[in-house]
Amino acid sequence: MTNVFPVVLLGFLSVLSSQSLATAGTLRWGGDASGGAPYLLLDPKNPEKIIGFEVEIAEAIARELGLQAQFYQNQWDKLIPGLKRKNYDIVINGIEITEERKAEVEFSKPYFYTYEQLTVKKNTDTIHEWADLAGKRVGSLKDSFAERMLKEHPGKVHVAGYEEQTTIYADLGYDRLDAVLLDQPIALYYGSLDPNLKNLDTHFGHVSYGICVRKGDFELLRQINDALTKLLASGELRAIYERWGLWNEELATRFHDPAPSHLIPSELNAYRESFQHHSDFQSRVEHYKTYVPLLAKGAIVTLQLSSVAMFFAVLLGLLLALVRLYAPRAIAACAFGFVELVRGTPLLIQLFLIYYGLPNVGIKLDPFTAAIIGLALNYGAYESEIYRAGILAIPHSQLETALALGLNRWQALFHIIIPQAIRIVVPPMTNDFISLLKDSSLVSVITLVELTRVYGQLAAASYDYFGVGILTAILYFVMGVPFVRLSRWIERRFSFESYLPRTIR
Amino acid sequence: MPHTLTPHIDVRNLDKTYKNKSVLKKVCLDFFEGELTAVIGRSGCGKSTLLKCLNGLERIDSGSIRVGNVFLDRNADQKHEERTSALRRNFGMVFQGFNLFPHLTILENLIKAPMVVKKLRRSEASAIAIPLLEKVGLLSHIDYYPSQLSGGQQQRAAIARALAMAPKVMLYDEPTSALDPWLSDEVFAVMRQIAAERMTQIVVTHELRFVREFADKVIFIEDGEVVEIGSPTELFEAPQDERTRRFLKR
Ligand SMILES: Nc1ncnc2c1ncn2[C@@H]1O[C@H](COP(=O)(O)OP(=O)(O)OP(=O)(O)O)[C@@H](O)[C@H]1O
Ligand SMILES: [Mg+2]
Numbered sequence: 001m002t003n004v005f006p007v008v009l010l011g012f013l014s015v016l017s018s019q020s021l022a023t024a025g026t027l028r029w030g031g032d033a034s035g036g037a038p039y040l041l042l043d044p045k046n047p048e049k050i051i052g053f054e055v056e057i058a059e060a061i062a063r064e065l066g067l068q069a070q071f072y073q074n075q076w077d078k079l080i081p082g083l084k085r086k087n088y089d090i091v092i093n094g095i096e097i098t099e100e101r102k103a104e105v106e107f108s109k110p111y112f113y114t115y116e117q118l119t120v121k122k123n124t125d126t127i128h129e130w131a132d133l134a135g136k137r138v139g140s141l142k143d144s145f146a147e148r149m150l151k152e153h154p155g156k157v158h159v160a161g162y163e164e165q166t167t168i169y170a171d172l173g174y175d176r177l178d179a180v181l182l183d184q185p186i187a188l189y190y191g192s193l194d195p196n197l198k199n200l201d202t203h204f205g206h207v208s209y210g211i212c213v214r215k216g217d218f219e220l221l222r223q224i225n226d227a228l229t230k231l232l233a234s235g236e237l238r239a240i241y242e243r244w245g246l247w248n249e250e251l252a253t254r255f256h257d258p259a260p261s262h263l264i265p266s267e268l269n270a271y272r273e274s275f276q277h278h279s280d281f282q283s284r285v286e287h288y289k290t291y292v293p294l295l296a297k298g299a300i301v302t303l304q305l306s307s308v309a310m311f312f313a314v315l316l317g318l319l320l321a322l323v324r325l326y327a328p329r330a331i332a333a334c335a336f337g338f339v340e341l342v343r344g345t346p347l348l349i350q351l352f353l354i355y356y357g358l359p360n361v362g363i364k365l366d367p368f369t370a371a372i373i374g375l376a377l378n379y380g381a382y383e384s385e386i387y388r389a390g391i392l393a394i395p396h397s398q399l400e401t402a403l404a405l406g407l408n409r410w411q412a413l414f415h416i417i418i419p420q421a422i423r424i425v426v427p428p429m430t431n432d433f434i435s436l437l438k439d440s441s442l443v444s445v446i447t448l449v450e451l452t453r454v455y456g457q458l459a460a461a462s463y464d465y466f467g468v469g470i471l472t473a474i475l476y477f478v479m480g481v482p483f484v485r486l487s488r489w490i491e492r493r494f495s496f497e498s499y500l501p502r503t504i505r
Numbered sequence: 506m507p508h509t510l511t512p513h514i515d516v517r518n519l520d521k522t523y524k525n526k527s528v529l530k531k532v533c534l535d536f537f538e539g540e541l542t543a544v545i546g547r548s549g550c551g552k553s554t555l556l557k558c559l560n561g562l563e564r565i566d567s568g569s570i571r572v573g574n575v576f577l578d579r580n581a582d583q584k585h586e587e588r589t590s591a592l593r594r595n596f597g598m599v600f601q602g603f604n605l606f607p608h609l610t611i612l613e614n615l616i617k618a619p620m621v622v623k624k625l626r627r628s629e630a631s632a633i634a635i636p637l638l639e640k641v642g643l644l645s646h647i648d649y650y651p652s653q654l655s656g657g658q659q660q661r662a663a664i665a666r667a668l669a670m671a672p673k674v675m676l677y678d679e680p681t682s683a684l685d686p687w688l689s690d691e692v693f694a695v696m697r698q699i700a701a702e703r704m705t706q707i708v709v710t711h712e713l714r715f716v717r718e719f720a721d722k723v724i725f726i727e728d729g730e731v732v733e734i735g736s737p738t739e740l741f742e743a744p745q746d747e748r749t750r751r752f753l754k755r
Contacts, residue, residue: 400562401604405618406593406670415621420608494608 027062027069030083031093032076034453036166036460037189037271038244039094044274044461047294053185053244053267054092057111060236061211064227074447077143077163080104081356082447083212085364089220091212094183096145106217107210108224111237113250115203116146119172119180119191122198127179130204133157136178139168145207146181166190166460172197183207185246188268193275193463206250243267275463288471291458298454299475305368305450306437306479309375313436314429316376317383324388326409335384342381348442350374355446371443379436386428390421423494430487434480451475513538513705514559514674519568521554521729528554530729532568536674539703541696543716543737546726547752552709555726556676559707560596561589572596572674597667601679603659605651611638611662612647615669622670630669637665641695657688664695674705681712693719713753717741725749 031040033050040052050071062069072088079091083105097107120127127133134155140147142161150159160177162168169190171177180191181204191199211228213221231237232255241247245265252258323335342350351374355367365373394417402412441452449457455472459465512535521529528551536542544552557563559570561577569578572595577588606614615637616630625633638644641661643654651659660680667675677696681689693715700706700719710716716723716737723740725733725748733740733749744750 397600397602397604398606401598401600401606402618403562404560404593404596404598405666406590406622407618408590411621415617416606420606423608 025067027058027065027067027090028072028088029058029069030072030074030079030088030091031058032079033073034164034456034460035076035093036164036186038185038246038267042294042457042461044271045290047291047458047461051267053240053246054094056240057231057237058092060231060240061224061227064230065223072447073449073453075445078356078445078447080212083214085356085359086214087447089213089217090224094185094209095212097208097210098145101212104215105212106215106221107212108221109228110208110210110254111228112209112241112246113254114184114207114209114246114248115250116149116181116205116207117184117187117191118200118202118204119169119182119187119197120178120200121172121175122196124178128200128202130202131155133179133181137176139171139177139180140182141165141168144182145205146183149205150181164456164460166463167465169194169197170465184248185244188245189271190463193272203250208254239263245269284467287462288467291468291471294454294458295451295471295475298449298451299479301448301450302437302440302452302476303479305371305375305440305443305448306433309372309379309440310433310436312372312376313379313383313432316380317387320380320384321387321391322413324384325391326413339381339384342377347374347378347439348445350378351442351446367443367446367448370446371440371448374443375436375440378439379432382432383429386425386432387421390425391417393424394420419494423491426487426490426494430483433483433487437480437483438476512536514570514572516559517569517571519555519558519570520566521551521558521563522566528729529558532726532729532731534724534731534734536705536707537722538705540721541700541706541708541719542722542724543720544707544709544724544726545711545713545716545752550726551729552726553678556598556678556707556709560598560676561593562598594670595673597664597670597672597675599660599663599667599675599677599680601682603651603656603663603683605659605663605666607651610648610650611643611654614651614662615666618666618670633671634665634669637668638662640698641665642691655688656684657691660684660688660692661695664692664699668699674707675699677706677708677710679709679711681710681715689715713741725752727752 031054033040033042035041038052039054040050043049043051055071058069058071072082074082074087076093079093079095080101082088083091091105095101097110101107118127127136130153133150133153134157137158137160138150139160139162140150142163147159147161150157160171162171165182165186168177168180168182172180173194173196180187182191184203187199191197211224213224228237238247238255238257241251242261242263243266245268247261320335320339324332324339327335351371354374355365355370358365398416398420399412402416403409407415440450443450444453444456451472455468459468462468514534514536516532516534519529519532520527532555544555546552554563558565565577565579567579569576570592571577572592575588575591575595577592605611606617609617612631612634615634616625616627619625619630619633620627635644635647638647641664643658643662643665646654646658646662651662654662664675664680680696681692684692689712693712696706696708697719708720720737723735723737724731725740725746727748733744733746740749741753744753
């Protein structure tokens with residue numbers, strides 16, 4: 001077993017791992033499609049396609065460089081770690097140029113200038129000025145420039161940092177927030193969708209977005225800057241902004257281009273329209289159907305991850321349980337320590353360490369492998385306790401009897417003890433498997449696009465957390481059903497008490 | 506009673522201690538081929554421990570056990586494990602609580618050890634098991650699970666299971682304590698049948714009625730010491746030791 005195991009492991013993973021390596025001739029760019037409009041989102045009309053002004057910029061730059069743009073999904077706040085890890089070579093996703101970030105990555109020259117905008121409920125007339133925010137609950141995106149501005153507000157502002165922009169405006173609608181401060185493009189797209197909200201005209205702060213490149217990647221940086229210069233000169237960049245309804249005074253000033261807009265904001269209009277014709281039930285259902293392929297893809301990733309992880313978790317759990325029960329004290333203590341360590345620390349952090357931490361010591365795993373390792377280690381620790389309890393639940397006299405019949409300890413374990421313990425451990429194992437199915441959503445921090453991540457992207461694109469949420473929940477539920485079935489079958493198969501002798505049957 | 510001069514099993518100065526508690530003290534015993542020896546004594550005097558030491562389920566602290574040409578002492582060299590299992594192959598053991606494997610049918614209970622230990626094929630093991638089940642009167646219960654049998658049936662199955670490994674000596678630890686008198690008789694009947702085939706048997710029991718009638722020899726133990734050894738007549742009619750007399754009087 002010891003020799004075959006790693007080979008089997010690698011075989012398994014390489015078959016299932018979907019992440020391909022960088023190919024020549026591509027511009028690998030990272031972003032987060034759950035971020036939403038107008039930056040980067042799943043096309044509400046065709047959710048299998050990503051759109052957004054940054055998608056167009058990425059493609060325009062790639063064209064300038066004679067490359068093919070290739071998009072890599074990652075969670076927004078992990079975009080820079082992913083860049084350092086060389087998952088992709090540039091990041092274009094509304095990353096504000098700040099001093100802290102400059103210490104970590106190289107920034108291109110700004111490709112977009114904007115400002116922060118306040119959104120409030122229509123009937124609010126207490127908030128107009130910056131000073132009015134004192135004592136109010138104000139929502140923003142975590143780690144964003146807007147959030148930092150709020151935190152530096154002299155009056156006591158209760159700042160709520162969110163992961164996803166769309167939920168912030170929803171909370172404002174539900175009166176959980178008094179105001180939202182976010183970059184103007186976001187306010188433009190989301191702050192105006194709900195008729196009960198209004199965007200205030202006042203501008204706050206200055207924001208500039210830059211394209212991130214790894215430190216020291218000067219050649220790529222130069223090429224990107226050149227490309228941006230060309231796109232600016234040719235008016236192509238401006239055309240993108242105009243079509244997305246993003247051309248503003250700030251850009252006009254910075255890019256020395258005072259001419260009035262002349263293009264129709266077609267993309268902005270299309271986005272707004274995509275909401276209007278789903279208001280009735282029928283068209284909504286039709287629309288949900290277009291989500292199914294994408295959700296199914298996510299569900300398959302979730303299922304693959306969970307099954308492979310559980311397979312290894314079961315093996316590891318069994319090994320740990322046996323070591324803890326029968327190995328010499330020192331080795332058993334190591335197993336105990338391992339179990340405690342793994343159980344006592346959050347899975348999220350473990351995944352993060354495995355994926356982003358290990359490359360520092362030269363171990364660079366692809367996301368699928370890292371996810372499997374993280375989940376299998378974790379669940380292996382939990383399983384081991386279940387197996388240990390199951391084995392301990394079998395009376396000692398069964399072991400003694402087996403030994404008296406001439407079986408050795410291993411034979412007694414595998415032929416007598418474990419078959420009896422299975423019946424005891426199957427229900428809690430099923431529990432764990434279902435919980436693993438859902439915990440697997442945590443792996444989106446390491447760039448995997450599984451079901452929950454797809455949900456986030458679809459919800460952001462459609463601004464419909466409720467409907468997409470129910471669809472996703474149903475999918476999780478349905479995925480769990482076969483395992484519950486299997487578990488019942490195993491339980492019945494091993495429940496000798498309820499067995500009828502063949503002669504009676 | 507005629508028997509060979511060298512005993513089948515001899516136990517010399519056997520000591521067994523559990524955490525400073527001396528459970529068997531300098532026990533010396535001979536068991537002869539084909540004899541049924543009964544071991545009697547108060548609860549906690551060390552009877553079960555003696556049986557477990559005999560078949561190597563418990564390690565001995567000093568002294569020695571010899572069965573045929575297998576010799577075992579405290580010595581824990583590399584061969585110890587090997588010798589323990591060689592010793593154990595001589596014995597079949599029957600427990601007070603039957604200890605059938607609940608997840609296996611009666612037939613599977615019998616063929617498991619021959620298949621796993623002796624690597625017999627299922628058919629070969631069954632060919633051994635089925636006559637044994639017939640002998641203990643359980644042929645019609647081959648496919649039952651242990652939980653579907655009465656206590657007496659379970660204990661007879663357990664005896665057959667031990668016999669399926671073709672031991673030279675049978676050890677019984679209070680085989681009938683969990684059974685009512687009628688069911689006990691079923692089990693004793695099987696043991697008598699085995700005695701008739703001249704197999705060496707050692708029985709720990711509180712059933713003095715059975716001991717009187719069928720044992721070839723009786724050993725009385727108190728507080729881990731062998732107090733008296735004799736034929737049932739000698740021990741029951743004319744006990745030599747005061748402690749034996751006190752035990753029998755109750
Ligand atoms: N594993 C053990 N650890 C510690 N002490 C033990 C252990 N097994 C038995 N003993 C002790 O050794 C003594 C002898 O036990 P043993 O089971 O041999 O008695 P017994 O003669 O079989 O009694 P009974 O008739 O009740 O079965 C008892 O005092 C018991 O408490
Ligand atoms: Mg006892």
